Amino acid sequence: MNELKSLHSDPPEGIKAVPLDEMCYHWQATITGPDDSPYEGGTFFLYLQIPPSYPMVPPIVRFITKIFHPNVSRHGDIGIDSIHDNWSLILTISKILISIQSLLTDPYCHVCMEPEVGRLYQENRATFDGIARLWTLRFAMFHKRPPIMEKPPYENGIEENGLNPNL
Secondary structure (H helix, E strand, O other): OHHHHHHHHOOOOOEEEEEOOOOOOEEEEEEEOOOOOOOOOOEEEEEEEOOOOOOOOOOEEEEOOOOOOOOEOOOOEEOOHHHOOOOOOOOOHHHHHHHHHHHOOOOOOOOOOOHHHHHHHHHOHHHHHHHHHHHHHHHOOHHHOOOOOOOOOOOOOOHHHOOOOOO
8 A cells, every 4th residue: 555655654744543453444643733823742643444346435543532622523523614515536546644734733613523612712812722732631631641659759658747647
């Protein structure tokens, strides 16, 4: 498959995709949140199901990682014309993933998968950005969470530090 070779030899910046099976019907992709967006620093996982009739029929693409975005439903479905109503044979998996990545900096609010989220984006951008950032920190930055401490931060015992001895 030429697309697979292209994705490995010259992947788009911030995008990776690999097939999960020998027949290349099931793929996993990651998109890095774009700089200067509430998704910056996040790693978002997507699942792609490539139908046997591809490229005549578009793939099914879903976010696996939860994301607060007007064009992504709570179930991960993505509202993007190019993989629904305006599918074209010139589109590739790489181009689809680039389109999805561009939605992270520029949502298309005329057709929202989550109308309330789209309304918030249009009417109160600061609140939208704050919530989207919190979701990114919570669900898409697992690799940047602080490690769980192996030892308590104190050396001399609980009672000497004034902490509850009953805990």
